[in-house]
Amino acid sequence: MITASNAAKQDFLPVMRELVRAYQAFASLDARGHEGSGLTVSQADVLFTLGNTDGLSFKEIGELALITKGTLTGVIDRMEAKGLVKRKMSPQDRRITLVRLTKQGERLFEKEFPRQIIYIKQRFDRLSKTELKEIMKSLSRLREIFS
Numbered sequence: 001m002i003t004a005s006n007a008a009k010q011d012f013l014p015v016m017r018e019l020v021r022a023y024q025a026f027a028s029l030d031a032r033g034h035e036g037s038g039l040t041v042s043q044a045d046v047l048f049t050l051g052n053t054d055g056l057s058f059k060e061i062g063e064l065a066l067i068t069k070g071t072l073t074g075v076i077d078r079m080e081a082k083g084l085v086k087r088k089m090s091p092q093d094r095r096i097t098l099v100r101l102t103k104q105g106e107r108l109f110e111k112e113f114p115r116q117i118i119y120i121k122q123r124f125d126r127l128s129k130t131e132l133k134e135i136m137k138s139l140s141r142l143r144e145i146f147s
Contacts, residue, residue, distance in 0.1 A: 019142070033119040037112050038082075042067055042075045044112065047084065047101070051109035055088065055100030084108060 034044050045065040062072050076099055079085045084105035090096035
């Protein structure tokens with residue numbers, strides 16, 4: 001039984017702390033990569049999710065970009081005000097609103113997406129293919145356990 005006196009001695013706690021630190025370090029690196037683009041991290045996530053598509057529903061964007069519905073509406077509103085996206089009713093189901101990049105949004109995607117990939121790739125290039133496979137396997141296992 002876990003008590004207050006032995007709770008801090010659990011074997012998984014250092015792993016949990018390192019996972020959080022790794023996420024925070026990645027999120028910080030990712031945010032620095034967007035500096036000068038005029039985009040917030042969430043806007044960049046949406047831009048990159050919509051790139052190379054004919055448009056996606058709010059639900060699809062949220063699932064792929066890992067953004068909650070409440071946050072996503074505001075992000076799309078601000079991107080629409082910048083002229084980067086437009087909303088359109090789905091021809092198959094008028095209850096569904098699709099979001100797609102405008103020409104301006106497509107140009108920004110073509111510029112920013114490769115730039116961000118190159119920026120982040122510099123860090124991942126420090127890992128061997130074996131290390132990448134091991135990390136992927138461990139992260140997949142953690143996701144499986146948490147799901």
